[in-house]
Amino acid sequence: MLSLRPYTLVSAPGKVLLAGGYLVLDPAYEGLVISTDARFYTYVRNGGHSPTEGKKKIVVRSLQFHQGMWKYHIEIKHGKVLLEHIPTESTNKFVETCVRFCLAVILEIIGAEKFLEKIATGLDINIAGSNDFYSQNEQLRSRSLPITTASLHKIPTFCHTGSTLGTVHKTGLGSSATLITSLVAALFLHTGAVPALDERDDRTLVHNLAQFVHCFAQGKVGSGFDVSAAVWGSHRYRRFDPKVLDRVMGDNVDPALLLQTVSPKNSAWDNVITPFRLPPRLTLMLADIDAGSHTPTLVSKLLGWRKAKPDEANALWAELGTANTKIEQTLNELDSLYVADSFEYEDALSKCAVLQSSETLHLSNLHSRHRKLFTQWLALSTSHPSSAPLRALTAAASTFETIRSLIRRMSVLSDVPVEPVEQTRLLDACLAVPGVVMAGVPGAGGFDAIFCVVLSADAARGVERVWEDWREMSVSPLLAREDSVGARVERVEDVAGLNMVI
Numbered sequence: 408m409l410s411l412r413p414y415t416l417v418s419a420p421g422k423v424l425l426a427g428g429y430l431v432l433d434p435a436y437e438g439l440v441i442s443t444d445a446r447f448y449t450y451v452r453n454g455g456h457s458p459t460e461g462k463k464k465i466v467v468r469s470l471q472f473h474q475g476m477w478k479y480h481i482e483i484k485h486g487k488v489l490l491e492h493i494p495t496e497s498t499n500k501f502v503e504t505c506v507r508f509c510l511a512v513i514l515e516i517i518g519a520e521k522f523l524e525k526i527a528t529g530l531d532i533n534i535a536g537s538n539d540f541y542s543q544n545e546q547l548r549s550r551s552l553p554i555t556t557a558s559l560h561k562i563p564t565f566c567h568t569g570s571t572l573g574t575v576h577k578t579g580l581g582s583s584a585t586l587i588t589s590l591v592a593a594l595f596l597h598t599g600a601v602p603a604l605d606e607r608d609d610r611t612l613v614h615n616l617a618q619f620v621h622c623f624a625q626g627k628v629g630s631g632f633d634v635s636a637a638v639w640g641s642h643r644y645r646r647f648d649p650k651v652l653d654r655v656m657g658d659n660v661d662p663a664l665l666l667q668t669v670s671p672k673n674s675a676w677d678n679v680i681t682p683f684r685l686p687p688r689l690t691l692m693l694a695d696i697d698a699g700s701h702t703p704t705l706v707s708k709l710l711g712w713r714k715a716k717p718d719e720a721n722a723l724w725a726e727l728g729t730a731n732t733k734i735e736q737t738l739n740e741l742d743s744l745y746v747a748d749s750f751e752y753e754d755a756l757s758k759c760a761v762l763q764s765s766e767t768l769h770l771s772n773l774h775s776r777h778r779k780l781f782t783q784w785l786a787l788s789t790s791h792p793s794s795a796p797l798r799a800l801t802a803a804a805s806t807f808e809t810i811r812s813l814i815r816r817m818s819v820l821s822d823v824p825v826e827p828v829e830q831t832r833l834l835d836a837c838l839a840v841p842g843v844v845m846a847g848v849p850g851a852g853g854f855d856a857i858f859c860v861v862l863s864a865d866a867a868r869g870v871e872r873v874w875e876d877w878r879e880m881s882v883s884p885l886l887a888r889e890d891s892v893g894a895r896v897e898r899v900e901d902v903a904g905l906n907m908v909i
């Protein structure tokens with residue numbers, strides 16, 4: 408007899424690339440990616456549709472958007488899943504690609520008889536993303552609320568965006584990667600193609616297929632750190648060799664070959680996931696910058712420069728790679744110091760939380776002679792030579808400043824605004840707030856976003872005040888914090904507000 412789950416709900420987190428932008432495109436280097444509590448939710452239940460000529464219906468809804476409904480007929484013909492788009496007001500390439508390839512692989516895994524049982528009455532799917540994935544500025548304006556975190560707490564979770572997917576303003580947390588990851592996992596679980604997400608192999612299968620679908624729908628292969636974070640949560644990421652996907656990058660790919668390619672047993676997947684999370688009490692804060700940058704343009708210009716000036720670029724890559732490794736090691740050391748002596752750790756953090764980590768001296772031009780002196784933390788650390796947490800915290804702050812100065816050098820040499828001067832001014836103002844460990848541009852940088860890592864609620868409030876008062880660019884806070892857990896199965900009643908959008 409059929410044992411169908413009443414529903415399946417899977418969430419996947421958004422991402423912030425803390426260190427390793429551009430370098431992570433090259434498998435010789437790594438990136439440090441943090442996952443967030445801003446998550447995408449995919450809810451799948453059996454439909455109540457009566458089949459027409461053996462065709463089953465799949466209906467996908469995104470109730471936060473105008474024109475957010477897509478319908479498909481599916482049937483099995485000659486042992487293969489045929490998916491036919493039923494016209495609605497809009498198309499959704501990412502959803503359609505994902506459903507098509509997922510069902511093809513699921514059929515290969517569970518066989519036709521079980522497949523037909525599982526989709527006997529069709530499938531109803533709902534997709535919902537946390538508010539942070541999309542700019543809420545219009546929503547706040549319509550309620551005459553200022554652009555502050557306090558206002559963001561006043562609007563409903565899973566707010567309607569007031570726009571279509573084509574016109575919505577995204578904040579850069581990686582909506583398509585999280586959408587695809589949660590959709591792949593939810594379809595696999597609902598149909599029983601994987602029993603749960605607890606086993607590494609099952610999760611790896613979801614990861615590999617999500618990477619494929621994401622590359623296919625985007626029409627390009629990025630480093631894949633976003634999908635990787637959506638599946639595995641916060642970690643140090645070394646990319647996979649894109650060649651692994653070459654043989655399946657076609658519309659008419661044979662499902663058996665696709666399954667073989669995305670199988671966890673396929674050793675051609677050489678990506679490396681090393682666990683990482685921010686140490687206790689270090690809190691990630693994010694803001695969206697209204698100006699925005701087009702990541703593919705930044706990437707192609709920067710890689711163009713690397714190709715044209717390999718010696719110059721490779722020397723910088725090596726230096727940045729070393730600094731990126733050092734920041735990870737220092738943060739890991741802090742994590743271990745907490746485990747070894749949480750009292751000493753808390754004491755050191757409380758002392759640093761009321762002091763500035765750095766002070767900026769503007770000697771002349773920001774790029775050429777920008778200096779940081781780690782006066783207050785350094786003085787504290789020097790006067791407490793036996794405090795390992797103080798030393799590590801000071802090292803974390805100074806290492807991140809080294810990373811930033813190398814990124815600014817990258818910007819000047821390549822003429823790509825990875826940390827443009829406008830962002831430098833804003834980041835320095837954030838760092839002037841007591842208790843801020845680091846401030847930077849995530850991922851590809853540009854005018855898209857900034858992040859800060861702070862030590863206390865007071866420091867967070869101080870940073871928020873800088874953002875509120877900033878006039879040079881519009882800085883919109885996000886509510887997201889780190890949630891180091893990757894894709895997970897959820898219960899509807901545990902996700903506040905979700906029942907309004909499913």
Ligand SMILES: Nc1ncnc2c1ncn2[C@@H]1O[C@H](COP(=O)(O)OP(=O)(O)O)[C@@H](O)[C@H]1O
Nearest residue numbers: 469499500501534536572577581582583584586
């Ligand atoms: N809430 C959603 N519901 C359905 N599809 C979505 C949703 N959010 C994003 N998408 C899909 O992802 C696409 C955006 O992908 P992309 O431009 O790569 O953005 P991002 O950088 O946020 O991943 C949309 O066009 C749509 O196909």
Ligand SMILES: C[C@@](O)(CCOP(=O)(O)OP(=O)(O)O)CC(=O)O
Nearest residue numbers: 428429579629630631702850851852
């Ligand atoms: C340049 C990169 O290494 C990092 C880009 O990181 P972002 O977080 O800026 O990405 P988008 O969501 O695509 O805007 C490209 C990559 O690794 O794919």
